Amino acid sequence: MNDSWQENARIMLINAVPLLATILLMFLFYMPIHMSQTNFFRPTIGVICVYYWTIRKKDSFGYFAAFRVGFLTDIxxxxxxxxxxxxxxxxxxxxxxxxxxxxxxxFCWSWVSFIFIGLAFILLKWLLLSLYHQSFLSLTEVLLNFISTVMFYPLIVSVNVWLQNKFLPQEGINE
Amino acid sequence: MKKNGAWLLKIGQLRAVLRRFFVVLLFVCAGMFFLLGKVNSPMVDKIDKAMISVTGPVMSVIEFPARIIHRIYTYFYDISHIYADNKILRAENHQLMVLQNKVRTLEVENQLLERLLNYVPPLEASFISAKIIAESGDNFTHMILVYIGDENVKRGQIVLGDESVIGRIDSVSGHYAKVILVTDINSKIPVVVERTRVRGILSGNNTAFPQMIFVRSNADVQEGDVIVTSGVGGMFPAGLPIGFVSSNKGGVISVETMADISRIEYVRIVDYGLTLDELPDSSTEVP
Structure with a gap:
């Protein structure tokens, strides 16, 4: 009885790794750096993490996880x-x-595909927010933000790969 | 055995339907949040405040190592620039000595004139210092999250960094407050050009250079002119510096903020006695 409870808790924690890692990385990148103009080059970490985990761990990172990540990003x-x-x-x-x-x-092709899918995502978000504010937002800053996101992709993916190998080594651990 | 198999199949189908329903429900919820936010629903405001209160302490913990790294960086940066800084400070000191004598004379003259005119001095402002614990993560919004502790901070209060206006308090939740920066698209501040007294509205546009709008096309506004708050609307007192005119091309006046917002570690929240909470219900935006 006790063993099965512990096993369930372990599986739950393991399945929560992608979401927890995403939230922690997001928080890390919200940290104030106090350096000139760094705000304009701050990457959108949430998008990279959602991209990675949705492809790699579809069952651990679904719509509800994306909902929570989006919710925190909004806040x-x-x-x-x-x-x-x-x-x-x-x-x-x-x-x-x-x-x-x-x-x-x-990895390289995954990065290239992220550039296209991520760009579509950012542009769609820009359009949605422009509609919300009823005026076109500056696209230059948004694209700068996207470029920094693309540049940070290898680093964030490396962290996620390390986490996946450490905590979710077997394919379909939760299946 | 066959009966059990049929039951399991039905349960499986039900779970699949429920899963789909749940996904649709999540999309509906997201859409609802978006629409409710557009109509300024108090529910959305409450959710926002509750989430900041819950996640704020996590941010405070994460911000600590960043502060230490920044201090080490600043220490070495200051040491490397000590000679140049000293030279600048000497020159500044000389200028200030000259100005000090002028100010003394003007102060006495001002007091005499105030007495003659029965001038009522403006309210004394009180302020608190607050630490920045988070910055906005993308370029779609320009805000910061500050730790205010137990201080009584209200929505609409002015936020200063390096003696110039950088934004206003947007919401307060527990020990934390969100500050909408002057560069944010939602920021609209009545301003005046100090030299020529030309009035306008400083409107954020999510870039580092907010624009001065509603200015006459033939208005005398030149590069380098200082922009200060005009006090129109009553939210901001008059005369607080915000920035300089960085360019005036065909009536499009771009302003560069005096304070480098990215480098500020602490801000000052100033209370002039009037906040957005005390304004009539309809005025949710700063005029």
Missing amino acids: YSSSPLGTNVLMMMFFVFVLHRLSKLLYALS
Whole structure:
């Protein structure tokens, strides 16, 4: 009885690793750096993590996890509540449709595909927020933000790969 | 055995339907949040405040090592610039000595004139210092999260960094407050050009250079002019510096903020006695 309870708790914790890692990394990148103009080059970590975990651990990181990541992003970035939630869930919806194709890609091709899918995501979000504010937001800063996100992709993916190898080594551990 | 198999199949189908329903429900919830946020629903505000109260302490813990790293960086940066800084400070000191004598004379003259005119001095402002614990994670919004402790901070209060306005308090939740920066698209501040007294509204546009709008096309606004608050609308007192005119191209006036917001570690929240909470219900935006 006790063993099964512990086993269940262990599996639950292991399955929560992708979400916890995403939230922790997001918080780390919200940290104030106090250096000139760094705000404009702050990457959107949530998008990289959602992209990685949705493809690699579809069962541990689904719509509800994306909902929570989007919700926290909205709260901390002061975006209108619901914007990032909607966008993240739509992102997951698209990734679920493409997951079979994306799963088989090598790191470099995965990075390239992130550039295209991520760009579409950022532009869609820009459009949604422009509609919300009823005026076009500056696209230059948004693209700068996206470029820094793309540059940070290898680092964030490396952290996620390390976490996956450490805590979720077997495929389909939760299946 | 067959009966059991049929039951398991039905349970499996039910679970699949429920899962789909749950996903649809999540999408509906997200859409609802978005729409409720657009109509300024108090429910969305409450959720926002509750989440900040819950996650704020986590942010405070995470921010600690960043502060230490920043202090080490600043220490070495200051040491490397000590000679140049000293030279600048000597020159500044000389200028200030000259100005000090002028100010003394003007102060006496001002007091005499105030007495003659029965001038009522403006309210004394009180302020508190607050530590920045989080910055916005993307370029769609420009805000910071500050730790205010048990201090009584209200929505609408002015936030200063390096003696110039950097934003206003947007919401307070427990020990934390969200500050909307002057560069954010939601920020609108009545301002005036100090030199020519040309009035306008400083409107954030999510770039480092907010724009001064509603200015006459032939207005005398030149590069380098200082922009200060005009006091119109009653939310901000008059005369607080915000920035300089960085360019005026065909009536599009871009302003560079005086304070480098990215480098600020602590801010000052100033209370002039009037906050957004005390304004009539309709005014949710700063005029």
